[in-house]
Amino acid sequence: MANATTAPKIVEPTVFDLSSPGRKGVSFPDPDVPRAKLPESMLRKDLPLPELAEVDVVRHYMHLSKFNYSVDGGYYPLGSCTMKYNPKINEDTCRLPGFLFTHPLQPIETVQGNLALMYQLQEWLKEISGFAAVTLQPAAGAHGEFTGVLIMRAYHKSRGDSKRVKMLIPDSAHGTNPASSGMIGLQVVQIPSDARGNVDLKALKEQCDDTVVGMMLTNPNTLGLFDEHIEEVIKLVHDCGGLMYGDGANLNALLGIVRPGDLGFDVMHFNLHKTFSVPHGGGGPGSGPVGVVAHLADFLPEPLVGILEEATDDEPPLFGFIKPAKSIGRMKAFHGHFGGGHVRAFTYIAMHGPDGLKDISQYAVLNANYLLARLRKTYHVPFDRICMHEFVAEGQFAGSDVRALDIAKRLMDYNFHPPTNYFPLIVHEALMIEPTETENKDTLDAFADALIKIADEAKTQPDLLHNAPSTTQFGRMDEVKAARELVLCCWLPEDYAEKV
């Protein structure tokens, strides 16, 4: 650890460090209209932004980009995140001028292309999932969840059923499930998993009463396992008047395999950024459409895209916006993540067709089971059965102080991105591995070989793991310093004044 008195070494200065008064990155034309009088008393005195030339900015961000690991650069088996390869054509289609430069409040007659695309995507997502209606508005998975939970609440309320306050959530769930429920004041009841990684039916039965809003279930769950009693689970929740929420985080295992709507789910969000190849962008933007069964369609957020005038022999249909009768309201301004989300997902689905979509899930599941088969002798897999698109192993060995974190960091030295670790919470030292369908056998073998070698290193040279990574530009971080000192901003007015 660095001595507190020595200044840290700066690998890449910030744009504020690089600033030099008088440099310009871009020029705009002089006004072609007379200058209007500015309201002096309302003007800001100083605008403390950096001053850089174009080349300074380009080189700076190129330098930064080199510090990132990415799917384009290597294998990224991050469990529950579906880090598949993102086709390049998507980057071109979403940047077509007709998409980039249309305003969300333009008259619908001038944006029939956008509306037709959104309508078609709603229809395709309905077909893929087995739901009766889909909204494209939610901005991300968690936003979709919040939408779904609001719909469930509104449904019960509309029936005068006001005593329902409990949301049932398995112990393997993503943190967003309880957080979404907490946002509207629901009481979260945790349901344990059984020995085979399914929902514990006995525990579920005990909680199923007339105070249940519903259940939020990820299936396949975060262990990568398809619940063996899924239809019984859903029946139990329905029989007590609850609604079944499907967390679509793991939909990449189900395309053309099974439709959540057919299984009896009532509401589900899609993650276009996982399943349908919208790139993750270093943490967003995502896109989290929500599908519902017919009796919940009236509660969807406004607006939906619909057909206002049916097609005739000469004219295509007129697409526009419709407001569902009992809508929960608006989830964000405008119409959702159209350009970055809907256009890319549309392109992806159009290029796959029904057979291609099924291939995605079949090969995602093949790759996961192949890695599981190669690794189960070396790493303990607590719920070991045929998995879906991912599986969870334990990153610990008897008699060794090596932890999952050390294994994760050591993988970086082999030029792999680590799996998700310490999640789900029900597996000790969890390593959650999701290979995705876009990796070839050579990559999977190299990754398995590295993990097997690391297991050996854990026994023979544990310090290699404790001190990993050693081959990357940056080593492990002092997270306590970050949280205690809370330097969240490199802009301070005094500093800037000195520099100018």
Add this chain to the structure above:
Amino acid sequence: MNTPSNLKYTKSDEWFDPASGAMGITDYAQSQLSDIVFVEILVDEGDTVEVGKAIASVESVKASAEIYAAAAGKVTAVNKDLSQKPETLNSDPYGAAWMIKVEGGKTGEVMDAAAYEKYCAERTN
């Protein structure tokens, strides 16, 4: 691990001092949470707390926890310095890092120091 004998302890790792009416989190609790970076006292002077009611929220680098009242009573003092120096919870959990003081402090189910040490030892193994 430090377990002063004059204090009473809860299963959720809070301590209570019957002499002064003060309460806080135990040495075991702070070591489990590791580096504490934030604490918020959730009650004000003059409030009445009941056993098991959340009196504070604590966040470390990796975890968060709710802290529950070990004894019921009227709040007579709140440690206002604590939010400025949350690391005190790691360095001096029974002293400078007391959270609130109550009057009349009626405890619920509590353990003495010996029983609490045994309880912690069981969980460590």
Add this chain to the structure above:
Amino acid sequence: MTYIPISPKERDAMLATIGVKTLDDLFKDVPARHRFPKLDLPPALTEMEAAAELADIAASNENVRGDLISFLGAGMYNHYIPSVVDHVLRRGEFYTAYTPYQPEISQGTLQAIFEYQSLMAALTGMEVSNASHYDGATAAAEAVNMAWAQFRGKRKKVVISPTVHPQYRAVIRTYTQGMELELAGDDPNADLGSGPEALMSLIDDNTMLLIVQYPDFFGRIYDYTKLIAGAHGKGALVCVVANPTALALFKTPGEMDADIVVGDGQPLGIPMWYGGPSLGFFTTKKSYVHKMAGRLVGETVDSRGQRAYVLTLTAREQHIKRERATSNICTNQGLLALASAVYMSLLGKSGMRQVAELCYHKAHYAAEQLSKIKGMELCFREPFFHEFALCLDRPAKDVNAHLLEHGILGGYDLGQDYPSLKNNLLIAVTEMNTKEEIDSLVEVLSEVDHG
């Protein structure tokens, strides 16, 4: 077309390793009666076909860079985006990375977000910024969540100015429907000319948050200093919804002592994209940082003594705090925060000011010319930035239809949201509008007058 790089031979070898015969054997846990549904979707397109189809769809829109001259704003603006921005965004290292959970191999994203936070704090005049929310409207709703958490539910009233963007107010209503909360001031029939101090009468000891917009929805610039001091006097927090371009020119909400500043970052280098994705910025005072939702990047050092950045205060977030978290938010708008950081770095001190001034001068030229037309006048007298409300002597809808016939995208029809403004257009002018464009708007509208 698929992107699966596994040959049939390799597949068979892998199946053999697993110990099953066919791919279908991997799905026995799926109830048989629902297994392998036949999806009614069109057959797959090749890349060449998809490129052509998408080009057709896009071309069937009328865009504002060639097809139409635009004076439409109302929350999303047609600004120039320098080439550098998209060149940086197209780096696979940035756009195909995940959330930076592994800081050793994510310093590119982490430092870029740290710079975004710093730039945003500087622009709004505040102490800290988070890594961004979905958009301006959801950022405003998160301000309500933060205030709720700050007062631990003990105060239950939010006062919101009727001149906050109607869609932002709608989103706040949606977000708070599960909370026992009173929304005051959210009334489209309120007197829109009475000035911000009128809100003071609604603020009481139960008020947790006051929300105002700057410039307001009608483009007006107010100094909220007195109002904010008044709200603070009642113990309430104040959130200012701001336009970031305007902040390059005008006194910051920070100078007015606002507690929270939110807004939509779209004007900062993000295309309109038919409404999204953009980003919602969120800046505040350092003392509220633990109650703020969303990702946060902090500076630290690594084990080699190098300055580095990490996601910090993560124990506030949903994956640890679960149902006790302030918000369920997981991601930020990472790539778009990068776009805004690049945009602000490139334009910098002088460029940002230049864009803001161009918007101001051109909007004022347009306002002056338009108000000369018989039957038209400016609705309000207050100073404005780059948007203004124009009163007409006929329905705004008819005027817009006439403009569209001449290839002009008119303003936003204010009657949709405010019954008293049914013959009013909200006109937006940016640096993209040339004098010729403004003159042709004036000319076409003069024809309306004559015809």
